[in-house]
Amino acid sequence: xxxTIIEVHDxxxxxxxxxxxxxxxxxxxxxxxxxxxxxxxxxxTGSGKSTLIQHFNGLLKPDSGSVVVGGRDIWRKGVAxxxxxxxxxxxxxxxxxxxxEETVAADIAxxxxxxxxxxxxxxxxxxxxMRVVDLDYDALRGRSPFELSGGQKRRVAIAGVLAMRPxxxxxxxxxxxxxxxxxxxxxxxxxxxxxxxxxxxxxxSHSMEDVARFAERLIVMDGGTVVMEGSPREVFRxxxxxxxxxxxxxxxxxLMAELAAxxxxxxENVITVEEALHTLLPALLGASGAGGDAGAGGDAGAGGGEVxx
Amino acid sequence: MKPxxxxxxxxxxxxxxxxxxxxxxxxxxxxxxGGEFVxxxxxNGSGKSTLAKHMNAIFVPTRGDVYVLGMNTRDESRLxxxxxxVGMVFQNPDNQIVATTVEEDVAFGPENLGVPPAxxxxxxxxxxxxxxxxxxEKSAPHMLSGGQKQRVAIAGVIAMRPxxxxxxxxxxxxxxxxxxxxxxxxxxxxxxxxMAVVHITHFMNEAVLADRVVVMEGGRIALAGxxxxxxxxxxxxRRLDLDVPQVTELAYELRAAGAPLPRCPLTxxxxxxxxxxxxxxxxxxx
Numbered sequence: 001x002x003x004t005i006i007e008v009h010d011x012x013x014x015x016x017x018x019x020x021x022x023x024x025x026x027x028x029x030x031x032x033x034x035x036x037x038x039x040x041x042x043x044x045t046g047s048g049k050s051t052l053i054q055h056f057n058g059l060l061k062p063d064s065g066s067v068v069v070g071g072r073d074i075w076r077k078g079v080a081x082x083x084x085x086x087x088x089x090x091x092x093x094x095x096x097x098x099x100x101e102e103t104v105a106a107d108i109a110x111x112x113x114x115x116x117x118x119x120x121x122x123x124x125x126x127x128x129x130m131r132v133v134d135l136d137y138d139a140l141r142g143r144s145p146f147e148l149s150g151g152q153k154r155r156v157a158i159a160g161v162l163a164m165r166p167x168x169x170x171x172x173x174x175x176x177x178x179x180x181x182x183x184x185x186x187x188x189x190x191x192x193x194x195x196x197x198x199x200x201x202x203x204x205s206h207s208m209e210d211v212a213r214f215a216e217r218l219i220v221m222d223g224g225t226v227v228m229e230g231s232p233r234e235v236f237r238x239x240x241x242x243x244x245x246x247x248x249x250x251x252x253x254x255l256m257a258e259l260a261a262x263x264x265x266x267x268e269n270v271i272t273v274e275e276a277l278h279t280l281l282p283a284l285l286g287a288s289g290a291g292g293d294a295g296a297g298g299d300a301g302a303g304g305g306e307v308x309x
Numbered sequence: 310m311k312p313x314x315x316x317x318x319x320x321x322x323x324x325x326x327x328x329x330x331x332x333x334x335x336x337x338x339x340x341x342x343g344g345e346f347v348x349x350x351x352x353n354g355s356g357k358s359t360l361a362k363h364m365n366a367i368f369v370p371t372r373g374d375v376y377v378l379g380m381n382t383r384d385e386s387r388l389x390x391x392x393x394x395v396g397m398v399f400q401n402p403d404n405q406i407v408a409t410t411v412e413e414d415v416a417f418g419p420e421n422l423g424v425p426p427a428x429x430x431x432x433x434x435x436x437x438x439x440x441x442x443x444x445x446e447k448s449a450p451h452m453l454s455g456g457q458k459q460r461v462a463i464a465g466v467i468a469m470r471p472x473x474x475x476x477x478x479x480x481x482x483x484x485x486x487x488x489x490x491x492x493x494x495x496x497x498x499x500x501x502x503x504m505a506v507v508h509i510t511h512f513m514n515e516a517v518l519a520d521r522v523v524v525m526e527g528g529r530i531a532l533a534g535x536x537x538x539x540x541x542x543x544x545x546x547r548r549l550d551l552d553v554p555q556v557t558e559l560a561y562e563l564r565a566a567g568a569p570l571p572r573c574p575l576t577x578x579x580x581x582x583x584x585x586x587x588x589x590x591x592x593x594x595x
Contacts, residue, residue: 021452045454045484093482150353177400177481179352179511180552206484209555246486251514251555251577258581264588273555277562280584284568287588 004068005168005200006033006056006088011065013051025051027224029065033168038194038201040211043221044246049204050093052221053170056202057081057088070167086115089166093173095157096150104130104148105141108160115164122163129159132197133189151182155189162193169193171203175210187214212236212250212271220245233269252276312340312376313473313505314364314395319373320528321359333359335528336373343472346499346506348516348536350551351525357509360525361475364507365395378472393422396466400478402458403451411437411453411461412446418469429468436464439502440494456487460494467498473505474498480510488512513540513552517575524549541573556580 013026026048033039033056041049054060055067058074058081067074074084092098101107105126112125130137133155140148145156154174161169174190175183191214193199205211211218211232218235220228222245228235236242236249239257248254249271256270256279267279321334334356341347351357362368363375366382377394380387399405408414415433424432437443440460450458459479466474476495480488492515499506499520508519516522522539524532526549532539540546540553543561553561560574560583570587574580 021449023452044486045456177478181352181550183511184550208485246484248485252559255556255559255577255580258577259584262581262585264585273559273562276555276559277566280559281563281566281568284563284570284584284587285566 003035004032005035005070006031006202007066007068008032008052008055009066009068011052011055011067012063013055013060014063015051017063025224026055026062029224029226031219031226033200033202035167035200036198037217038191038215039203039217039219040215041202041204041219041221042206042208042211042247047221047245048224049221050172051224053090053172053202053204056168056170057085057090059085059090082115086164087166088168088170089161089164091158091161091169091171091174093176095160096145096153099145099153099157099160102144103142104135104145104156105137107145107156108163111160112163125163125165126159129163132162132193133159134192135159149182150178151185154178154182154186158186158189168200168202171201173204173206175205175207183210190214208236208242208248208253209250212253220247232271236271237269312342313378314339314341314507315376316340316360316363317374317376319360319363319370319375321363321368322371323359325371333528334363334370337528337530338373339523339530339533341473341505341507343505344499344503345521346496346508346519347521347523348519349507349509349523349525350511350513350516351531352550355525356528357525358477359528361397361477361507361509364473364475365397366391367397393469394471395473395475396469396471398459398463398466398474398476398479400481402455402462402482405462405465406450406458409449410446411442411448411450414450414461415464415468418465422469432468432470433464436468437461439467439497440464441490454487455483456490459483459487459491463491463494463498467502471504473507475507475509477509478511479508480512480515488515492518511552513554513557517554517557524551536575537573540575543573 008029008031011026011029015023015025029052043049055062069084069088072079099107101110108126108129109122112122127137135155145153175186187210190201194201215232218232219226220235236253239249242248252273253271256267259266266283270276270279316337316339319334319337323331323333337360349357363370366388369383375382377391380391382391406414407417412433415436416429419429419432440463442460442464450461480491483491495506495508498504510516517536519536522536523530524539532545540557543553546553556574556577560570560580564570570583574583
């Protein structure tokens with residue numbers, strides 16, 4: 001058995017099918033998510049990212065094609081979508097807008113209670129979920145979720161999905177609209193869910209800088225279909241294609257490409273600030289070491305080739 | 310040039326005397342002139358939005374005064390004029406769109422102002438042209454992309470012909486293309502339409518394009534100046550946990566490690582120039 005947890009085959013989906021406003025959103029999409037992966041889906045708005053992830057747990061039903069979760073075709077007769085939705089936890093954009101209970105604990109408990117867990121199990125699930133997202137159970141369980149900071153609210157919302165104990169956590173732009181501090185907080189949380197708790201994570205992101213640092217694999221969508229897949233380093237080699245799709249590359253990747261265009265090809269596969277620093281520093285220190293050798297230093301740097309890992 | 314907005318020693322306390330009392334602004338002063346593009350950055354809770362809401366009298370100061378074209382926002386008899394002078398655009402375009410077609414949505418503001426129908430048509434067409442949405446007049450707003458929706462929301466404000474537009478994180482919910490579309494529009498409002506533009510954002514790559522950057526922290530202005538003045542103070546920005554553009558961060562690290570780069574670059578092009586110059590591949594030598 002392969003360790004694929006979600007497989008999407010030949011998926012087609014049309015919004016408002018059969019009406020004059022019908023719009024084809026997904027065309028022949030094939031994607032698989034392996035257990036334990038941290039995958040980012042990138043693509044501009046309207047490229048089909050959110051539509052695709054809503055197929056992962058059966059919120060949308062494909063026109064044709066199949067969605068297989070844990071080896072079962074979720075639209076086959078006899079498959080309970082409730083089980084699928086529990087297995088694949090979906091955190092929507094701005095999930096904190098969906099907080100509604102009077103206390104943090106009650107909000108997180110909502111889904112597990114709905115799934116018919118016993119009160120003891122619900123309480124355990126709430127404690128566990130809060131622990132996982134670093135929210136202090138004793139200090140916060142009785143607080144109103146609306147009094148919390150933006151980053152905390154969003155973590156409450158994520159905890160509400162984690163309390164169902166899903167196998168896969170799918171997050172639609174988890175840092176959208178947050179300030180830099182909140183973004184770092186939520187990203188660190190996601191990384192921890194993945195690394196320390198072994199969650200399979202699929203996240204939709206608009207930040208090339210963030211996915212370069214976090215994701216193990218990127219799925220690039222454009223015009224309702226998957227157009228590229230691979231590690232961030234592989235994907236970000238295709239700068240021109242990505243720019244044409246309205247995506248671009250991390251700023252430092254662009255910097256290295258611009259330097260190469262000026263005859264300074266230090267490295268072509270730099271995707272983070274740290275890598276850029278290690279690549280450029282020797283050349284620049286060389287350039288300054290002795291005034292007369294500036295040109296030579298530059299040439300040595302220019303021949304430096306790719307970044308070793 | 311006479312400022313459109315003048316904020317003078319403004320303090321603002323939420324729930325003054327109550328259990329939830331919070332001093333959201335402390336002695337803030339700021340002027341914004343026509344044609345000027347000012348970016349306001351800072352964390353949630355730093356007072357950015359509270360400041361923005363003072364600019365068209367949604368809030369009036371607890372202490373100090375705000376003047377809009379000389380009108381004090383405390384003067385309730387001028388409220389109508391103040392709101393017509395300063396338009397606001399918010400983060401979520403979906404909350405700002407009221408009609409079922411783009412043109413009806415943009416017409417909503419001027420209709421409410423009692424503008425005659427023939428003029429409304431012209432204003433709608435002009436506003437859509439400015440935000441680069443001509444051709445979408447009959448589209449249903451909910452079928453548009455986020456960037457398009459936000460530009461429709463901006464058009465709805467422009468159609469009321471304000472002198473100043475205050476945008477509270479208008480790009481927060483958008484993808485990179487949507488962000489650059491909206492940002493291009495916002496810049497044009499200042500440079501071509503001569504409006505005073507106040508742009509609140511969490512994206513430092515947007516702030517570097519402003520004429521002036523104001524950094525808020527704890528209800529005060531922590532730092533203000535041209536983008537280069539502000540972003541060449543990485544220590545302060547780090548203390549405030551604010552992002553800087555990757556190239557700015559990279560140059561800072563390079564300089565800290567001894568690389569003799571001449572300045573704090575704000576864009577890729579600037580750092581490319583500086584590095585090329587340093588290693589002898591400057592424009593004249595390659």
